[in-house]
Amino acid sequence: MFKIDIKIAPSVLACDLSALADESIKVYEAGAHMLHLDVMDGHFVPNITFGAPVIKTLRKKLPILFDVHLMISKPYDYIKDFADAGADIITFHLEAESPAEETISLIKSFGKKVGISIKPNTPATEVFKYLPHIDMVLVMSVEPGFGGQSFIEGSIDKIREIRKEAARLGLDTDIQVDGGIDDKTVRLVSEAGANVFVAGSYIFKDDYKKAIDLLIKNAEEAKSL
């Protein structure tokens, strides 16, 4: 019924951050579809990464889609900063303090795509009512905060539920999955209906192109859409 494209989003959290621009260009040239930028505030999650100024300088270096994952307590207050910095997709957490409807509208007012993310303990049904109003759902398959954690199996059924509901509503919503994605787990989540795959530690090892190609191949083989 729908043609839902598989996309790979390397998370730069796992790269050599002292060479952020060069590393980003490398994954772009290796075939990544978007760059996943993990913003953490040390409050919503127990870790601090980078913010809009870093994204703004990186924006000048490469033309890839910027997929900004906000793990911050008050996303509404910072949407303008990230929009101005050059984000293409802005994803905020449903568990954050900002009202979801207003945050969706604000992101759209800047002409950006909207993603809503849920943590491992948040039921899939919580995002259902937002599906007609957003472009992407991000299902976290680890507790947000750190790269390199093990994949949580419970995320598979959540992806299945969201894909089923999106299909019921006639929507071709992107379903992104983030945390512990490698050449094996990508099959499980692709089969369940995810189509956008974030991977940090799996991609930023040695051969970026080989890793991205294998993720695409295995996701394509497993997909049920």
Ligand code: DX5
């Ligand atoms: C975790 C971040 C992820 C993380 C993924 O809070 O949202 O994007 O960098 O890293 P890996 O792929 O190593 O699990």
Ligand code: ZN
């Ligand atoms: Zn992320």
